[in-house]
Structures are given as structure tokens and as C-alpha cells.
Amino acid sequence: MKNWKLLDTLFHSSDLQFIDMKKGLTNTNYLLKTKEDAYVLRVPRSDSANIVHRHHETLALEAIKDSHIDVEMLYYDESSGYKLTRYVENAMTYQECPDENKIEQVAALMKKFHNLNKQIHVSFDPVKRLESYMQHIQDPIYDLSPYMYLKDRIKNHPHKTCLCHNDWVDGNILFTKENVYLIDYEYAADNDPLFDVMSFLSENKIFDEEERKRFYTIYFEGKEVPYKELHLWETFMNILWCAWAMMMWESRKEDVYKQIAEDKYHALLVCLKSHI
Numbered sequence: 001m002k003n004w005k006l007l008d009t010l011f012h013s014s015d016l017q018f019i020d021m022k023k024g025l026t027n028t029n030y031l032l033k034t035k036e037d038a039y040v041l042r043v044p045r046s047d048s049a050n051i052v053h054r055h056h057e058t059l060a061l062e063a064i065k066d067s068h069i070d071v072e073m074l075y076y077d078e079s080s081g082y083k084l085t086r087y088v089e090n091a092m093t094y095q096e097c098p099d100e101n102k103i104e105q106v107a108a109l110m111k112k113f114h115n116l117n118k119q120i121h122v123s124f125d126p127v128k129r130l131e132s133y134m135q136h137i138q139d140p141i142y143d144l145s146p147y148m149y150l151k152d153r154i155k156n157h158p159h160k161t162c163l164c165h166n167d168w169v170d171g172n173i174l175f176t177k178e179n180v181y182l183i184d185y186e187y188a189a190d191n192d193p194l195f196d197v198m199s200f201l202s203e204n205k206i207f208d209e210e211e212r213k214r215f216y217t218i219y220f221e222g223k224e225v226p227y228k229e230l231h232l233w234e235t236f237m238n239i240l241w242c243a244w245a246m247m248m249w250e251s252r253k254e255d256v257y258k259q260i261a262e263d264k265y266h267a268l269l270v271c272l273k274s275h276i
Contacts, residue, residue, distance in 0.1 A: 015034055015035050016032060016033070016034055017031075017032070017033040017034075018030055018031075018032060019031040019032075019033065021040070023171060024042070024171070025248075025256065025257075026044065026045060026048050026051055026052060026186060027042045027043060027044050027045060027048060027081070028042075028043045028044075028045060029041070029042055029043075030043065031087060032084075032087075033087075037086070037087075038086075038087035038089070039074065039084055039085065039086055039087050040084070040085050040086075040087050041082065041083070041084050042081070042082065042083040042084075042085075043081075043082060044080070044081035044082075047251055047252070048081060051248075052081075052186040052187060053122075053189075054078045054079070054081055054186075055078060055122075056120065056122050056188060056189050057078070057185045057186050057188060058076070058078045059120035059121075059122060060120055060163060060185040060188035060189070061073065061076065061185055063116070063119075063120055063163055064113075064116065064118065064163075064185075067112075067113075067116055068179075069109070069112065069113055069181065069182050070181060070182060070183055070185070071085045071086060071088055071174065071181050071183055072085060072086040073085050074086060085183075088174060088176060088181070089176075090176065090177075091174040091175065091176050091181075092174070092175045092176075093170045093171050093173060093174065093175075094106065094170045094173040094175070094204055095170045095204070096175075097175040099175065102175065103206070103211060103214050103215050104214060104215070104217075104218045105175070105180050106168075106173060106180065106200060106215070107214075107215045107216075107217075107218035107219040108180075108218055109173075109180045109182060110168075110196055110197070110200065110219060111218065111219050111221075113163075113165065113182060113196075114162055114163075114164070114193045114196070116162075116163065117162055118162060118163040119161065119162060119163055119190050120163055120188075120189065120190060121190065122189045122190060123161070123189060123190050123191070124164065124166050124187070124188075124189035124190060124191035124195070125189075126154060126191070126195065126236065126237070126240055127151045127154050127155055129240065130151065130239065130240050130243055131151075133240070133243040133244050133246075133247045134243055136247045136250070136251075137243065137246050137247050137250060138250060139250065140246055141246050141249065141258065141261050141262075141265075142242060142246070142261065142265045144239055144242060144243060147239050147268065147272075150232075150235060150236050150239065153232060153236075154232070154236055157192075157229065157232065159192040159194065159229070160192070160193070161190045161191055161192060161193075162190065162191075162193055163188065163189070163190055164188065164189065164190065164191040164192070164193055164195055164196045165182060165185065165187070165188050165196055165199070166187040166188060166189065166191055166195060166196065166199060167186070167187040167188075167199065167203075168182075168196060168199040168200035168203055168204070169199075169203045169204070170203065170204055171184075172184045173200075192233070194226065194229050194230055194233050195233050195237065197215075197219060197230060197233075198230055198233040198234040198237060199237065200215075201215065201234070202234055202237060202238070202267065231271065231274065234271055235268065235271040235272065238264045238265070238267045238268035238271060239264075239268055241260065241264045242260075242261050242264035242265050242268060245257045245258070245260035245261035245264060246261045248260075249261060
């Protein structure tokens with residue numbers, strides 16, 4: 001979706017304010033403000049093409065375009081990765097939102113997303129992705145080799161697939177008074193929906209079992225909760241994102257990635273204390 005006219009009008013506006021939002025890891029996000037409106041412009045960082053697959057994002061955005069799950073998109077260019085969306089006034093991330101029922105709201109949003117039953121015929125393939133990340137790491141901070149046996153468990157794990165977001169971090173969930181939105185589809189692809197469940201719970205550090213049960217009650221609608229499968233995914237994604245963070249640390253030398261690697265490695269050790 002290339003709305004050249006809008007971009008041309010924006011960038012030639014005499015009152016345009018261009019503000020770095022200081023948000024995002026893969027990209028730089030700018031708040032573009034005029035007297036009449038406000039927008040968010042996503043500009044990928046130079047090495048982002050090695051991290052995400054833009055065509056997968058294109059397919060995902062097309063698949064969900066009429067669902068009202070994402071914020072309003074006004075411009076998107078696959079080749080550059082530039083994306084312009086309408087700025088959502090007073091939006092809060094998951095951690096910022098004070099609503100006591102926010103975990104149930106996210107569960108309902110995820111259920112709605114998965115119930116679209118969309119497929120883009122491109123697999124997220126967590127094992128292949130892990131192997132790719134590992135190949136790019138020259139000097140690992142943590143030795144993940146003792147845990148590679150889990151790759152076979154994932155490969156042999158039977159599961160259905162649908163379009164999944166695969167990156168339910170705090171900043172990708174936006175709350176307003178009227179809606180909850182899921183944004184940023186750079187990692188979206190077909191995957192086991194249970195991966196999304198554990199992506200949300202682990203990325204937002206929801207470890208309390210009672211809180212998790214609140215999520216499960218809405219998402220699984222009273223059906224049996226597949227605890228064993230969820231635990232397998234939680235353990236594996238700690239390996240996956242630890243590897244990703246170590247790769248990013250080597251590429252960018254920014255402390256945030258070193259911290260993520262540390263957090264994921266210690267979360268992995270906690271998971272491994274429980275038998276799976």
C-alpha cells in the first residue's frame with residue numbers, strides 16, 4: 001500500500017514536526033505531527049533486512065486488513081520497510097495499562113486473531129530460525145549447545161498452524177478506551193498458536209500461575225489447557241530469543257540486547273528445572 005500523495009503532502013508541510021519516539025528494537029519510529037493530524041513512521045535500521053522477512057509481513061498485513069486488529073495503516077512499502085500508521089492518541093502498552101482486566105482483554109484479542117483462521121503459507125519455523133541465529137553468532141555470551149536436543153522435540157511435536165504474530169512483547173499491544181490493538185507484524189508467519197500464547201506470557205513476564213489461569217480461561221474457553229505443550233514452547237523460545245539477542249549484541253553492541261540474552265538464559269534455566 002503506497003499512498004505517495006499523503007507522504008508528499010506530509011513531507012512538504014511547513015508545520016511538520018519530526019520526533020524520534022525512542023521506541024522499537026528493529027526499527028526507529030518517528031512521530032510526525034501537523035496541525036491537523038499525527039502519524040507514526042517506521043524506518044527500519046540498516047541491518048533489519050537480516051532479521052525480518054518483509055514479504056512475510058506484507059502477506060500478514062493483507063490477511064488481517066479487514067479485521068480491525070491492527071491500527072490504521074496509511075502507507076507501506078515492502079522493499080524499504082517504511083510504514084506509516086495513524087497515531088493513536090493516549091494509547092498505552094500492556095505494562096502501562098492500569099486496567100485490572102487487561103490480561104483477559106489480550107486473551108480475547110489473541111483468540112480473535114487466531115480465529116481468523118488465516119494462513120499465509122509461509123512458516124515461522126522456529127527451529128530453522130534458531131539455527132539461522134546460531135550461525136550468525138561468533139562469540140556467544142551463553143553456551144546453548146546443551147539444550148539443542150529440544151529442537152527435535154519441537155520438530156516432532158504435532159500441532160495445527162495458523163497465522164501467528166510471534167512477537168507479543170509489551171510495545172506491540174496497545175490499549176485505548178475503546179479498543180485493544182496488536183501492531184508490528186515483522187515476525188508474523190504460520191505457526192503453532194500456542195507459540196503466541198507463551199510469547200505473550202513470557203515476554204511480559206507473567207509467571208504467576210493464577211494470572212496465567214486467567215488468560216487460559218478466556219483463550220481456551222474452558223477446554224483442557226495443554227500445559228505440557230505450553231511449557232515446551234516456553235522453554236524453547238527462551239533458547240530462541242537468547243540466541244537472537246546474542247546475534248543482535250554482536251551486530252549492534254547495544255546493552256539492551258545483552259540484557260535480553262541474560263534474561264532469556266536465566267528464564268531458560270528456570271524452565272529446565274521443571275520436567276517436560
